[in-house]
Amino acid sequence: MHLSAPRTHAHKHARARRLTPLSYHVVVTASGKENFITHTPVSAPFQLYKWFSCVLRDTYKKVCCCCCSLVNAAATAAAAKTDQGRKLQEVLRQLSDVKDSVQFNEKMLSSPPENIEDCCCLSALECFRANMQVHLNVTGRKLHKLLRSLKNPLTLSGLDSCKSGNDTLTCHDCDSHPKVNVQEFFNRLESLIQRAISRLVMD
Template sequence: MERKKLQEVLRELKMLKHDIPNTELMMNTPPKDIEDCCCLTALTCFRETLLQHFGISGKYQKKLYKSLNHTLTISGLNFCNTETSTTNCSTCHSHPKEKASEFFNRLESLVQRVRLFQIYFRKLYIKY
C-alpha cells in the first residue's frame, strides 16, 4: 500500500514540476543527505514550503500536498525508532534557499530513497 502511495507522489511531483511557471523561485530546501531520523522533518519542510509558495489551489499542487500529508507517505518516511532522535534535525527555515527546480529534485530524491529502501527489504525478506 505504501509503495503505491509513494509511486503516486512521484507521479504528482513530476506533473507539478512541468507545471510550475517559475523554476528560479528560491525556496528553503532540505539537504540531499538527510539522516534517517530527519526524513519526517524534511517531509514537513517540503510540505510547508510547497504550501507557502504554491498554495493548494492548482490541481497538481492540491493532489501532491494531499499525498505528502497522507499517513502512508508519512509512515513510509519514518525510519526513526525513537522520537528523541529527531531533536538533531534542522528546522525548515535554517535550510538554505535553492531554486524551485532543485527543491523538487530533492523532494523526488527523498521519496525515491523510501522506494529503494522498501525494494531492498522486500528482496531481502523474499531471499530468507
C-alpha cells in the same frame, strides 16, 4: 510320607490378589450398610506417561500459536510495505505533474539536503510541503492532490525510517536550511521519496 493338599483354584486367586496391592474405601449407604469398594492403583510409569503427554500437547499448542502469530505479523508487515510503496509511487507521479505546471523562475526556497539523516526524513517532508503550500503559485487540483498525498499516513509511515535509539536526534528547522531554486527544490523532494521507496524494497 506326608502329602500336601493340592492347591485349589481359589488358592491361586487368593495369592494373585495378595501380589497385586489393593486399596479400598468405605461407602455407607442410606440404610447404614457399609460397602467396600476396591481398586487397583495406577502404576507410576503410567502416571508419568500421562503427565508427559499433557506437557507435549500443551507445548505443541503454544508452538503452533506462536508460529501462527509470527506468520500473521510477517504478512501484515509485508502488506503495509506494499501499500506504502504504491503510495510513494503515486506521490512521484503527482510531483511530476506539478513540476510540469510550474514555471522555474528565480524564486528561492528553503530545502533540506539530499543526505538528510533517517530520523529527520519526516521533518524534511513537512518542510517541502510547507514551502510548496506557501511559496508556489500553483493552483488547481494537481498541487492540491500532491499536498494531500504528502500528509497521507501511508506516505508518512513510508518515510519514517528512524531506528530505535536514534530518535533523540535534533532536526534543523525548515528556515535554517539553505535556499535553492525551484527546480533543485523539486529534485531534492523527488530524491527523498525515491530514497524511501528503495529502502522499502531492500527491507
